[in-house]
Amino acid sequence: MDIPLQAVLSQAMLGLNNGAFYALLSLGLAVIFGMLNVVNFAHGAFYMLGAFAALLGFDYLGRFLGDESLRMSFWAALILGPLIVGSIGVVVEKTMLQRLYKVDHLYGLLLTFGLALIFEGVFTNYFNVSGEPYNGKPEILEGAFDLGFMFFPKYRLFAIVLSLAVCFGVWYLIERTRLGSYLRAGTENPDVTRAFGIDVPMLRTLTYFLGVALAGLAGVVAAPIYSVSPKMGSDLIIIVFAVVVIGGMGSIMGAIVTGLALGLLEGVVKVFYPPLANTVIFIVMALVLLWRPAGLFGKEA
Amino acid sequence: MQAHDLNQTSLNVVRMADSRPNYLPWGMALAVCAAAPFFIYPVFAMELMCFALFACAFNLLLGFGGLLSFGHACFFGGAAYLSGHALKVWGLTPELGILFATAGAAVLGLLIGLVAIRRQGIYFAMVTLALAQIVFFACLQLPMTGGEDGLQGIPKGRLLGLIDLSATVSIGGQQLPLALYFFVLAITFGGYWLIWRTVNSPFGVALKAIRENEARALSLGYRVDRYKLAAFVMSAALAGLAGATKALVVGLASLTDVSWHMSGEVVLMTLLGGMGTLLGPVVGAVTVVSLHHELSSLGSWVTVTIGSIFVLCVLAFRRGIVGEIAHRLKKTF
Numbered sequence: 274m275d276i277p278l279q280a281v282l283s284q285a286m287l288g289l290n291n292g293a294f295y296a297l298l299s300l301g302l303a304v305i306f307g308m309l310n311v312v313n314f315a316h317g318a319f320y321m322l323g324a325f326a327a328l329l330g331f332d333y334l335g336r337f338l339g340d341e342s343l344r345m346s347f348w349a350a351l352i353l354g355p356l357i358v359g360s361i362g363v364v365v366e367k368t369m370l371q372r373l374y375k376v377d378h379l380y381g382l383l384l385t386f387g388l389a390l391i392f393e394g395v396f397t398n399y400f401n402v403s404g405e406p407y408n409g410k411p412e413i414l415e416g417a418f419d420l421g422f423m424f425f426p427k428y429r430l431f432a433i434v435l436s437l438a439v440c441f442g443v444w445y446l447i448e449r450t451r452l453g454s455y456l457r458a459g460t461e462n463p464d465v466t467r468a469f470g471i472d473v474p475m476l477r478t479l480t481y482f483l484g485v486a487l488a489g490l491a492g493v494v495a496a497p498i499y500s501v502s503p504k505m506g507s508d509l510i511i512i513v514f515a516v517v518v519i520g521g522m523g524s525i526m527g528a529i530v531t532g533l534a535l536g537l538l539e540g541v542v543k544v545f546y547p548p549l550a551n552t553v554i555f556i557v558m559a560l561v562l563l564w565r566p567a568g569l570f571g572k573e574a
Numbered sequence: 575m576q577a578h579d580l581n582q583t584s585l586n587v588v589r590m591a592d593s594r595p596n597y598l599p600w601g602m603a604l605a606v607c608a609a610a611p612f613f614i615y616p617v618f619a620m621e622l623m624c625f626a627l628f629a630c631a632f633n634l635l636l637g638f639g640g641l642l643s644f645g646h647a648c649f650f651g652g653a654a655y656l657s658g659h660a661l662k663v664w665g666l667t668p669e670l671g672i673l674f675a676t677a678g679a680a681v682l683g684l685l686i687g688l689v690a691i692r693r694q695g696i697y698f699a700m701v702t703l704a705l706a707q708i709v710f711f712a713c714l715q716l717p718m719t720g721g722e723d724g725l726q727g728i729p730k731g732r733l734l735g736l737i738d739l740s741a742t743v744s745i746g747g748q749q750l751p752l753a754l755y756f757f758v759l760a761i762t763f764g765g766y767w768l769i770w771r772t773v774n775s776p777f778g779v780a781l782k783a784i785r786e787n788e789a790r791a792l793s794l795g796y797r798v799d800r801y802k803l804a805a806f807v808m809s810a811a812l813a814g815l816a817g818a819t820k821a822l823v824v825g826l827a828s829l830t831d832v833s834w835h836m837s838g839e840v841v842l843m844t845l846l847g848g849m850g851t852l853l854g855p856v857v858g859a860v861t862v863v864s865l866h867h868e869l870s871s872l873g874s875w876v877t878v879t880i881g882s883i884f885v886l887c888v889l890a891f892r893r894g895i896v897g898e899i900a901h902r903l904k905k906t907f
Contacts, residue, residue, distance in 0.1 A: 312696045313792050369889060379642050380888050383845065387884025394877030509835060515704040518697060535603055551711045555704045559689045562701060566692040 275277045281544050283423040288540015289533065290429045290498070293436035296490050296532030298513045299520065300440055301487035303528045304447070306517075307460045308480040311370060311381035316513065317506030318392035319358050319485045324407070324501045325396065325490020326354040331409035347409045352491050358489025359482040366481040371474070389507065396503035404500030430496050443483075447525060456480060467524065515558040521571020531569060604763065611755050612745070615881035617823060618867065620755060623762040624820035625863050629843040629855030630769050631812030637774055637842075637850035639805040640785030644699040644837050645686070645706025646813050651832030652709050653679040653814030654821035659718060661822070668731045668739055668757070672818040679814020681806055682709070687806035691799055694788075703834060710832045724828035728821055733757060739822075754823065761819050765812050770852060772808065779839075781805055842880060845887050848894025857895050 298316060305313045312459060313319075330345030330353065345353065372472065373380045414431050417424040447453040459467040459476045467473045492506075499505060513532075520531030535554050543550040584814045610619045628650050635641050641730025657675035660666045666674065690701045716810050720726065729740040739757060742749040772778050784798050792798050821827045830836060838864060862880070869876045887894070893901055 277703065306696075310640075312700065369885065370748045374888060376892070379699065380892065382642075382644075382696060382699055384885055384888040385840065387881045387888065390838070390877050390881030390884065392881075394879075394881060397874035508835075511703055511707055514700040515707075516818075518693070518700050518704065548715050552708045555708045558701070558704050559708075562689050562692050 276544055279422045281541060282374070283425075284540040285537055285546045286420070286423065286425055287429070288537045288543070290433055290520045290536070291539060292510070292533040292536020294495060294532075295513055295536050296440055296529045297436045297487055297491040297494075297514050298509065299516045299528040299532050300443060300525060301484035301491075302441070302513060302517050303520075303522050303525060304426040304487075305481055306522050308456060309370065309374070309381070309477055310378045311385065312378075312514075313375075313481075313484065314382055314510065315365070315388040315392065316385075316485075316488050317425035317508075317510030318389040319362065319488040319506070320495070320509065321396065321501075321503060321506035322392060322490040322498075323354045323362065323489030323494075324418075324496040324505060325400075326350060326357050326489065327409065327493045327496040328405060328407050328501045330354075331407065332405075344409070346496070347493075350409070350496075351490070354493035355486035355489040358492070359486035362481050362485030363478055365485075366478050370481065371477075374477075385423045389510075393503050393507060400501075400503055402502055402504055404502030404505070407496040407501055408496040428497055432498065436528075437492060437493070439487070439525045443487070443528070444525050512554055515554050519554075519558050519561050519568055521568025524570040527568070527570025597626070600621070604759075607759055607763075608756075611752065614754050615784060616750055616752075620758045620823045621820065622860055622863055623758055624816045624823065625840075625843070626856040626859040627762050627765045627819075628816035629814050629840055629859040630766055630852075631809050631816060632840045633844045633849055633851075633855040634769050634772065634807055634812070635809040636844055637804060637854070638778060638785065639781050641691075641802065641806070642695075642699045642841070643690070643702040643806070643809075644834070644841065645702035645704075645709075646710035646809070646840050647832050647834060647836035648686070648706035649683060649813040650817035650820075650840070651713065651812040651827070651829075652835060653683055653817040654827035654831050655713055655719055655725060656814075658728045658821045658827035661731055662725065662728050663718070666731075668733055668822055669812045671731070672761070672815065672822065675818035675821075676811050676815045679817070680811035683807040683810025683816075683856055684803070687810070691802045691806065695881055698799055703837065706832075706834065706837060710829070710834070713829060713832050719827075722829065723735075724823075724826055728825045728827065730822060730825070758819055758823060761815065765815055767854075769812065773852065777801070777804070838872040838884075842884055842887070844894075845892075846883060848876035848897030848900070851894070851896045851900060854894050854896035861895070 302313055302316055305311060305316075327345075327347070327350040330350050331347070332344075334345055335343035369388075370381060371382060373384060398425060410428060414428040417426045420428060445453075447456055455466070455471055455476060458469075459471065459473050459480075463473050466476075495505070516532050516535055517528065519535065520527040522528075534555065538557070539550055539553055542553045549556075565571075579604070595798075603647070606763060607619075610616075628646075632643070632646050635643055635646075656678040657671045660671035660674045661668065664671075686702065686705045689705060690698055693701055733753070734890050737753050739750070739754040741753055743752045744750075780791070780796055781801055783794075784796065784801055785888040788798055817831060843858035843862045844855045845858070846861060847856065848854030865879065865883075866876060869879060891898065
């Protein structure tokens with residue numbers, strides 16, 4: 274095999290980019306699962322909604338309000354996108370998920386699966402499945418850095434750095450702040466936490482907001498890289514599930530590290546044996562399950 | 575509460591051993607199905623039967639074993655590809671082709687089951703979903719599967735080398751593929767009978783015990799993992815049987831049948847009809863497939879409808895159609 278190191282390194286960088294998204298999404302899934310015991314199947318749909326919030330805000334908002342010059346800039350979308358998506362999440366949690374905490378956890382998965390189909394179906398009806406480009410990429414992030422072995426687009430580097438910063442921010446929030454200690458207490462033992470006068474239902478809503486907003490943020494950041502399409506989330510969510518199974522749901526740091534590592538692996542495999550790139554993460558998952566059923570960073574329940 | 579449940583269960587066991595099978599419902603169902611092709615489009619009726627068998631096979635695992643597999647499409651669709659290949663390329667007779675595909679699905683079920691039963695509950699669902707994606711990409715990328723187009727033009731062939739399954743009988747100006755129809759009918763009823771026997775066997779009772787309380791079953795000396803794996807393989811094989819038969823009926827094995835949307839659909843059929851009931855999945859399958867058929871002109875609104883039914887079922891209708899009726903009857907009498 275004669276594959277230049279340069280090709281490997283550049284694919285590795287692109288893989289790292291995907292890995293940053295895996296990390297952001299699996300982090301949100303893990304946070305929600307920890308607190309609500311719900312595997313949020315709609316996570317991919319919320320990611321898609323985030324991307325569409327950016328797209329609609331940039332291309333359609335002005336047309337809708339009758340003033341073509343009115344646009345939601347990328348930087349505004351970075352803040353507003355997650356807020357909009359998070360608010361939808363709050364509605365979902367308050368009106369539906371809340372009723373399911375007392376029944377089998379599988380129903381949470383089924384409910385969010387149904388929601389994912391609804392979101393996907395509605396957007397498929399109005400937008401092209403093959404996707405639309407997002408034109409709002411800020412000028413300052415145009416162009417590429419010369420990394421020596423390749424020209425790496427500035428925007429992709431920005432996406433990696435931002436995702437990592439947010440991941441560590443969430444880690445800090447949960448592991449090092451008072452609110453985080455409430456969240457962890459609520460995860461560990463909701464009844465006792467409640468007895469201490471902490472509003473656990475409120476915490477659950479907040480957690481769902483946070484997790485879903487992370488998915489929305491990932492969507493906004495992804496919009497300038499991948500084309501924005503109604504199906505962009507559903508393909509991704511299954512990979513993220515596998516990432517979460519590999520890392521084990523228990524650990525936040527585990528979710529971040531596994532996400533990045535698997536993105537990297539996927540990128541490298543793409544160079545050596547392209548047909549395997551789609552499935553390598555699932556194969557790794559099967560191997561990890563045989564070796565350590567609780568996942569790499571998980572504790573056996 | 576737990577002790578009460580246990581008494582109830584043992585009571586049911588006694589009652590079950592006591593009762594003799596009642597063949598009247600079987601005869602009636604057979605009569606209805608045998609008359610069906612004269613009233614509804616036969617290919618549609620055959621598709622309904624295949625999906626009903628698929629949902630029943632799935633329910634064996636979810637309703638009676640308590641294991642939610644989110645990857646059952648890989649057995650259904652995977653077997654469709656296997657039988658398609660066997661019939662088209664190797665020129666096997668239909669019964670051998672279907673047998674081969676069913677065996678293939680069983681082997682696949684064994685491989686996936688061995689990995690998946692290492693986790694429980696929600697994890698089990700995610701693991702099966704991810705493993706099924708490997709099968710999906712294999713069907714997409716392997717040279718013999720026809721990629722995006724799928725395997726087209728699968729021949730019907732001659733049953734046992736004798737009976738031409740593509741032959742039609744002209745009745746009342748309609749061309750009815752009766753040979754194929756009754757072949758599919760026999761397969762469906764055979765599969766359903768096998769599931770019925772399994773559920774009412776000691777194996778089935780042990781499976782239900784594991785579903786209710788895994789730790790207790792384990793402490794009673796049941797090898798829980800073996801039971802789960804056996805149920806998984808059986809469910810996979812029967813799902814494969816349904817998929818292989820469907821490929822023969824429509825002459826096509828496509829990516830739709832292996833995709834995770836199909837896995838979700840079979841969950842919905844079972845949930846809507848009533849999981850853990852024998853008849854529920856049949857009712858669910860007929861409802862969902864008919865819905866697809868009726869709404870096919872609406873494009874992606876079908877997905878929205880399916881999703882909404884999902885949400886409604888989970889929030890307000892967890893017993894499903896048959897489960898709800900059974901519950902009402904039990905309350906009244």
